[in-house]
Amino acid sequence: MMRLVTANRLDEVLQTLDRTDDALQRMRVDHALCADIRLVLEEVLVNTVTHGYPDERDGRIELDLRHESGEIVVEVRDDAEAFNPLEAGPAELCGLDERDRVGGWGIHLMCTLAREIRYARSERGNHLTLRFFDTAGPSS
Amino acid sequence: MSIELRSEPAAGGRTVLHVGGRLDASTYLEFDARTDELLVDLGGTDAPTLVVDLSGLAYISSAGLRSLARIRKTLRARGGQVLLLDPQPQVRKVFDIVKAVPLKEIFADSRELDEYLDHMQRKVVAERGGEA
Numbered sequence: 001m002m003r004l005v006t007a008n009r010l011d012e013v014l015q016t017l018d019r020t021d022d023a024l025q026r027m028r029v030d031h032a033l034c035a036d037i038r039l040v041l042e043e044v045l046v047n048t049v050t051h052g053y054p055d056e057r058d059g060r061i062e063l064d065l066r067h068e069s070g071e072i073v074v075e076v077r078d079d080a081e082a083f084n085p086l087e088a089g090p091a092e093l094c095g096l097d098e099r100d101r102v103g104g105w106g107i108h109l110m111c112t113l114a115r116e117i118r119y120a121r122s123e124r125g126n127h128l129t130l131r132f133f134d135t136a137g138p139s140s
Numbered sequence: 141m142s143i144e145l146r147s148e149p150a151a152g153g154r155t156v157l158h159v160g161g162r163l164d165a166s167t168y169l170e171f172d173a174r175t176d177e178l179l180v181d182l183g184g185t186d187a188p189t190l191v192v193d194l195s196g197l198a199y200i201s202s203a204g205l206r207s208l209a210r211i212r213k214t215l216r217a218r219g220g221q222v223l224l225l226d227p228q229p230q231v232r233k234v235f236d237i238v239k240a241v242p243l244k245e246i247f248a249d250s251r252e253l254d255e256y257l258d259h260m261q262r263k264v265v266a267e268r269g270g271e272a
Contacts, residue, residue: 010165014166015167031231035198035199035230038199039199039201040232042164042201042203043201044163046165046203095249105202105205105206105238105240106201106202106239107228108237109201109234109237109238112237113237127157
């Protein structure tokens with residue numbers, strides 16, 4: 001398993017996405033799947049730092065990456081305000097001009113690219129588990 | 141990876157913007173600033189056509205989609221259009237998932253795009269001829 005930790009600042013989150021790419025490549029994850037995972041994580045993390053800390057306090061976000069039974073599992077834990085993306089509702093697909101609203105495209109991309117998304121909330125914060133088919137198979 | 145932007149002077153009834161690298165949360169502001177300049181340059185053009193060449197674009201996220209939506213909305217309000225050229229598989233997949241762009245505005249290669257623009261040009265000429 002690989003763990004990455006970032007502060008709740010956009011610049012650090014964007015650097016963490018690059019580190020995630022590196023970590024996935026070290027796990028020998030297929031290039032196209034790396035791009036899918038990066039895309040989902042960008043949507044999750046940018047949303048978290050943009051909307052999850054309205055009081056602008058310092059926060060911490062952890063990412064755990066691992067192979068498990070032919071899948072790549074990514075767990076995201078944060079201490080942000082409660083936010084369950086699965087309750088954001090299915091995006092209505094009406095075309096580009098009409099879809100220009102916060103969250104719509106990002107959540108739709110997440111739900112399409114990940115095989116499974118689970119959300120839990122505890123006193124420690126949000127916990128999102130994302131599962132992706134690893135078409136190239138586990139290598140470690 | 142950052143974003144690479146290069147525009148060609150308007151010619152043949154179109155302005156071409158080549159986009160390479162990533163169009164995402166880290167680069168969309170640069171894209172917006174550059175396209176704002178282009179849109180100003182196109183200000184006096186009647187029904188401007190902006191071709192966005194995506195052949196060098198490796199990755200797009202919802203932040204990038206919103207930037208494309210922004211220029212599309214602006215040009216459509218002026219009677220113009222944004223046409224997307226040669227999106228690579230990862231980018232095309234994102235378009236397909238969110239149905240962000242009508243299929244008729246995406247072209248696999250320059251020949252397909254040229255045929256479309258020629259057809260549209262002949263249509264405009266014919267309509268003007270009919271009005272005369």
